[in-house]
Amino acid sequence: MFEVLFIGLSLTSVLLLIALGLSITYGAMGVINMAHGELVMIGAYTAVLAGIHLGFNIFLSLPLAFVVAALVGLLIERVVIRRLYGRIIDTLLATWGVAIILQQLIRLEFGLTFFGISIEGLGPGLQNMRVPTFMMEPFDLMGLSIQPYRTFILCVTILLTALTWYLVYRTAIGVQVRAIMRNPQMAAACGIDVRRVSALTFAYGSGLAGVAGVLLAGFRTVMPDMGATVVVDGFLVVVVGGVGSLLGTILSSALLGQINGIVSVFSNDIIARAVVFGVVIAIILWRPRGLFSFKSR
C-alpha cells in the first residue's frame, strides 16, 4: 500500500511542480501561458547543457535553470505578454506561438544548424541528464523501499511550495501580487506598479517551470516537444484547484495525482488517465470556478 501511495505522491509532486508556476502566472496575471511547458523544457535543456559543457550536477543545475527560465520568462513578458494584458484569449494564441518558436529554437540549435555548427545536447534528438548514482539506488527504511530520486523531487516540491506561500502571503511584494489578482485597476490606484510586479511575478512563475524541467529531466526523456504534454497536466490542476488559489493547486494536484497513481497500479495507465479526465470534468461541472476560488478580475 505504501508503494501505491508513494507513486501517487510522486505523481502529485510532479503535477504540483508544474502547476505551481502556472497557477501564479494564470492566477495572478490572467495569462493563459501555453509556453509554460516550453519553459519546463528550457529548464531541462539547461540541465543537459550545463551537465555536458560545464560539468554541473543536478544540484548546481537547479538554481541555474531557475535563473535561465526566469530570464526567458521575463523576455516573453516584456516582448509579448505586456501588450496583451486583459485579452485572455489573445494571450493563449500568442504564447502558443511563443511555444512553437522556443521548440524550434532548440530543434534548430538557435539557427546554428544552418551554418553547419552543432552543439552537443541540442537539436531534434533525445537527450538525458545524468543523475548521480546514489540517487538511483533505492534503500530500505523500516522495511519500506525508498526511491531517492522521487523523494528528492518531493522534497524540492515541498520547499518550493513553502517558498511560494511565504512570498505570496508574508512579504510586501506578495501583498501587491494578491492585490493585483483581485483588482488590478484598484491596485494601480493605490500606487502599486502593476507592470513591474506583473513582470516579476511572471519571471518567478517561469523560474519555477525551469526547476520543474530539471527534475523531470532526471527520469523522463528530454526532447524539444516534451513541454506539450506537461502543459496540459498543469492546466488540469490549475482549473480544478481554482484560479489563483495556492491551496487549491496543492489539493487538486494531490487529488489528481493519487487518483492517477491508485488507478494505474490496480488497473493500467490508460484507464487511469481516463478516470482523471472524468474526475476533472465532473469537478468543473460541479464547481465551474474550481475547488477554491474567489472573485477575481
Add this chain to the structure above:
Amino acid sequence: MSNNRRNFLKQTAAYGATAALGPGLWASAARAESEIDVGVLFSLTGGLSIVEQSLADATLMAIDEINAAGGVMGKKLNPIVEDGASDARTFNERASKLVLRDRVPTVFGCYTSASRKAVLPIFERRNNMLFYPTYYEGFECSKNVVYTGAVPNQQLSNYIPWIINTLGKKKFFIVGSNYIYPREMAKVSKILIEQNGGEWVADEYLELGHSEWGAMVSRIKSSGCDVVLSNVVGDSVIAFYREFRNQGLTHDQLPICATVTSEIEIAAMGAEVAAGSFTSFPYFQAIDTTANNDFVERYRRFVDDSSAVTQHALECSYFQVYLWKQAVEKAGEVTPDAIREGIKGQTFDAPNGKVTVDGENLHTFLTPRIAQWGGDGQGEIIDEYPEPIKPLPYVAYGETDGDLFCSAAGLDSSRL
C-alpha cells in the same frame, strides 16, 4: 524564361504521350539521358526525423558509392529527396509526387508502419516499387514492396528460446507501446513462449510517448515475472529504462529483453542505465567484421560526425540500394515490373553478412543476433544464428517455412 517554357512544353508533351501510351509508359519514358531518377522519402523534419534523417543519409551514401563506382548500367543515379515530415498524410502526398510527377521507378523510404500503410495504395495502384528498410510487424504481402528489415520471426524465433534455455528465465512480462507493431510482436512471442515451455504473466501496453512509468514498473515488480520482454518504442524507452533502475530493479536479476531498443535509444538514455539488458536485431554497430567496421567508418565520414551511431534500419537502408542495383542489372531495364522480377533471389554481402531477397514474399533473409548492452553504449553480440533465416511475415497466424501464406501468387487470405 523561354527556356522554362520550352521545358514546360516538353513536359506537357511527355505527359500527353504517357497518357496515350498507358502501360507501355516505362519503356518509352525511360530517359535516354545518362541518369536514373530514384525517390528517397523519409521524415527530414518533425519528431521522427532524428531516426529517419539517418536512414536518408545511409540511402544517399549508398547512391553516392554506386555513382562513384560507375553507376547502374553506365547511368548515374539521381536521388530525388522528399520530406515526409513525420506525418502519414504528407508521406502520401510526397509519394504521389514521386510516382506521378517525377515518375521514378522506385522509392526508397518510410520508417514507421503508419507511413508505409499511407503510401502503399499509391504503389499498388500505380504499380510502382517501394523499398522499405525497417523491421516491422509482418502481416503484409504486397507485390509492390521489397521489405529489407526484419519481420517478427527474425527477431523472436531465436530470442525467446534463448531467453528460456540460456538465460533460464521462464516467466515473461510483456510490455509495449500501444500500436500494431508491439501487439503483433506480443502475439508471436506468446506462441514461442508456450512452445518452449515458458509462460507469460502479463501483456501490457502504454500509449506512444508515455513518460510516466512509475505504476507500470511497480506492477512489473509485483508480478512475479523473471524477465521483461519490451516492445516499447521511441522516447518512452528512455523513461522506461530509467524508472526501472530508479525502482531498484537490475538487469542481472530481472533483465529487460527488448526488440526495439537500438544504439540510438541507448545513447539517449545514458549507457549505464541499460548496461546488462538485451536486444535482438539482425544488425548491431558492434558486429566486429572488416565489412562492418568499414561501413561504420564510411558512414561517419559521409555524415561528418565521428560519433554517429549505426543501427538495424540504417544498415538496411544502405544495403537495399545495392540489392536494387543488382536487380536492375539482372533485369536489364529500369521498370517496376523488371525490378520486381530482378530482385527475387538477389544476394548481397551487407555489413551484417549475407542477405537474400526471398523470391516468394519479397522479404529478406537475415541473420538473427542477440546483443547484451555494455557500459559504453555498444552491444556485445552473445548469440547469433549460423546463417540467415527465412522471413515469415505471417508467422503469428501459423505460417511456417514449408507452408507460406504470402507467395509470388499473392496472399492466401483463406488461411488467416
